[in-house]
Amino acid sequence: MTEISPFTAVVGQPFMQRALVGGLLTGALGGLLGSFAVLRQLSFFSDALGHSALLGISLGILLGLNPTLVLIPFAVLFALLVNLLVQRSQLPTDALLNIVYSTSLAFAVVCLSLVTTYKGGIQQLLFGDILGISWLDLALIAVLLVAAVAYLLVSLRAQVLVTLHADLAGAFGVGSQWHRIAFILLLTVVVAVSIKAVGVLLISAFVVIPACASRLVSRRFGTYLVLSSVIGGGCAVLGLLGSGLTNLPSGPCVVIVQFFGFLLALLWSLRGRPQRLRANPAVTP
Amino acid sequence: MAVLEVEGLRVLRDGVLAVDDVSFQLAAESDTALVGPNGAGKSSLVGAILGLIPRQAGEVRILGHRLGPAGQLPAQVRAQLAFLPQALPLQGRLPLTVAEFVGFGWDPPGPRLPWGGGGARRSAVHAALAKTGCGPLGERLLSELSGGQLKRVLLAFCVVRPRRLLVLDEAQAGLDAPSTEQFHSLLFDLRRSEGWTVLQVSHDLDMVRRSCDQVLCLNRQLRCSGRPELALSRAQLERLYDPADLPSHPPRQAPMGRPRIG
Numbered sequence: 001m002t003e004i005s006p007f008t009a010v011v012g013q014p015f016m017q018r019a020l021v022g023g024l025l026t027g028a029l030g031g032l033l034g035s036f037a038v039l040r041q042l043s044f045f046s047d048a049l050g051h052s053a054l055l056g057i058s059l060g061i062l063l064g065l066n067p068t069l070v071l072i073p074f075a076v077l078f079a080l081l082v083n084l085l086v087q088r089s090q091l092p093t094d095a096l097l098n099i100v101y102s103t104s105l106a107f108a109v110v111c112l113s114l115v116t117t118y119k120g121g122i123q124q125l126l127f128g129d130i131l132g133i134s135w136l137d138l139a140l141i142a143v144l145l146v147a148a149v150a151y152l153l154v155s156l157r158a159q160v161l162v163t164l165h166a167d168l169a170g171a172f173g174v175g176s177q178w179h180r181i182a183f184i185l186l187l188t189v190v191v192a193v194s195i196k197a198v199g200v201l202l203i204s205a206f207v208v209i210p211a212c213a214s215r216l217v218s219r220r221f222g223t224y225l226v227l228s229s230v231i232g233g234g235c236a237v238l239g240l241l242g243s244g245l246t247n248l249p250s251g252p253c254v255v256i257v258q259f260f261g262f263l264l265a266l267l268w269s270l271r272g273r274p275q276r277l278r279a280n281p282a283v284t285p
Numbered sequence: 286m287a288v289l290e291v292e293g294l295r296v297l298r299d300g301v302l303a304v305d306d307v308s309f310q311l312a313a314e315s316d317t318a319l320v321g322p323n324g325a326g327k328s329s330l331v332g333a334i335l336g337l338i339p340r341q342a343g344e345v346r347i348l349g350h351r352l353g354p355a356g357q358l359p360a361q362v363r364a365q366l367a368f369l370p371q372a373l374p375l376q377g378r379l380p381l382t383v384a385e386f387v388g389f390g391w392d393p394p395g396p397r398l399p400w401g402g403g404g405a406r407r408s409a410v411h412a413a414l415a416k417t418g419c420g421p422l423g424e425r426l427l428s429e430l431s432g433g434q435l436k437r438v439l440l441a442f443c444v445v446r447p448r449r450l451l452v453l454d455e456a457q458a459g460l461d462a463p464s465t466e467q468f469h470s471l472l473f474d475l476r477r478s479e480g481w482t483v484l485q486v487s488h489d490l491d492m493v494r495r496s497c498d499q500v501l502c503l504n505r506q507l508r509c510s511g512r513p514e515l516a517l518s519r520a521q522l523e524r525l526y527d528p529a530d531l532p533s534h535p536p537r538q539a540p541m542g543r544p545r546i547g
Contacts, residue, residue, distance in 0.1 A: 039378055039379055153398060153399060154396040154397065154398065155396055156399040157389045157392045157397070157399070158396075160379070160381065160386075160389055161389060163379065164373050164379065164381075164386075165370050165373050165374070167332070167335070167337055167368055167370055168368055168369070168370050168373075170335065170336070170337040170356075170368075171335045171337070171363075171366060171367060171368030171452070172363055172364075172367070172394055173358065173360065173363035173394045174394070215380055218380045219380065219382065219424070219426065220380065220381075220382055220385060221379065221380060221381045221382070221385050222385070222399070223380075224380045
């Protein structure tokens with residue numbers, strides 16, 4: 001019998017295996033949706049969604065219901081309302097979203113302080129807890145990943161054209177409004193389901209960082225999407241392993257790994273740039 | 286059969302009447318310019334024709350198919366029309382190559398897998414890039430194109446599939462004189478070879494005089510229409526524009542009192 005290494009001990013735990021599979025799936029999902037969210041300037045929107053999710057969870061705890069089951073319908077309703085507000089209001093979007101997320105955070109913290117019996121504690125909700133991933137969450141994430149991949153693949157042309165120019169897409173019969181809502185709902189559900197492992201404060205990093213890293217090094221749209229998902233999934237697994245080994249909170253570990261991924265991509269893109277310009281001299285307009 | 290028929294079109298924009306009782310037809314393979322001062326309702330008219338914004342009254346028929354009240358058109362009609370915007374504001378943000386972009390122009394409307402079409406798609410993209418002089422640009426990102434190159438790539442996006450009606454919004458916006466010239470001669474050639482019918486919003490009256498068959502002068506209502514040499518006479522222009530900001534030739538005569546517009 002060989003001595004069990006700390007690595008094997010951590011990976012051998014059923015909760016850790018659940019967490020790793022969950023992390024791989026949510027990371028890939030965040031990267032995939034993020035690649036469109038970043039282009040459509042929805043990064044801050046996903047941040048607001050994360051904060052509102054805390055309010056949803058708090059309400060669930062307050063009402064004594066399963067937080068995950070309360071969270072999804074709550075987040076969907078919330079996203080639709082915020083979307084309506086952003087579209088109808090004359091105020092700048094970032095200011096509106098700031099109001100929305102700070103208010104949800106305030107209400108959520110007040111709700112949570114009313115429930116003295118909550119065993120998890122606010123720390124886990126804010127920064128993520130790998131122990132929090134259940135079989136139900138895993139099943140939900142898997143279904144979501146399949147749905148998201150199917151929807152984005154089949155509507156890829158519509159997504160790209162809508163992002164480029166709404167009227168150009170509209171002339172081809174692509175309903176910008178419809179795709180906008182569908183994408184926001186998908187993003188909302190993904191954020192809601194990922195929130196346990198990642199934490200409220202850092203969820204938007206899951207959406208933004210892998211996509212930006214991929215953007216820096218991709219020279220085709222297909223590559224951009226795939227690489228963004230791979231970076232998202234890979235960083236999540238590495239971060240969760242790190243969290244398991246060091247007993248540090250899972251969300252920050254993943255985000256730190258993502259940041260190093262981004263840094264590598266940045267260095268790579270800077271290194272490649274001068275050579276690329278020399279290799280492809282500008283064609284006269 | 287006219288490619289586009291508009292009858293009694295009325296469009297409200299933010300509660301204000303932007304287009305009032307406009308009727309006209311575009312004959313097949315004609316090139317029509319839509320001119321008028323800023324705020325005359327040109328983009329509202331174009332938006333309503335393409336079914337992007339609702340109309341209050343009137344009928345629009347494209348290739349004989351009636352445009353539904355919420356902009357519905359059969360998919361095979363949609364596939365035969367294209368809209369070219371002035372610019373792509375997010376052009377720099379998407380890591381999208383020219384070939385990928387033009388490929389999206391080939392795809393018929395509706396849900397489909399991105400790798401659908403295979404070889405046929407690839408050769409259509411290749412041919413479209415060659416026709417528009419964009420051959421060497423295929424692997425470039427949209428963000429790396431100059432203004433003139435982007436316009437040519439937009440034409441490649443149109444030419445990649447047989448189309449009947451092209452609507453252009455101020456094609457010359459942001460282009461210097463040589464690029465504008467180049468764009469219009471390319472558009473002229475493609476219109477002939479592809480059998481396109483063109484409707485273009487324009488402020489460049491010189492270009493309109495040289496290359497268009499028909500002019501529509503819009504200031505909420507259709508003020509005049511017809512062949513450029515008649516529709517763009519000094520007297521007609523003064524009815525359309527404020528004489529102080531007549532956009533270009535003919536050489537200015539002493540203004541004889543301000544015509545009232547609107």
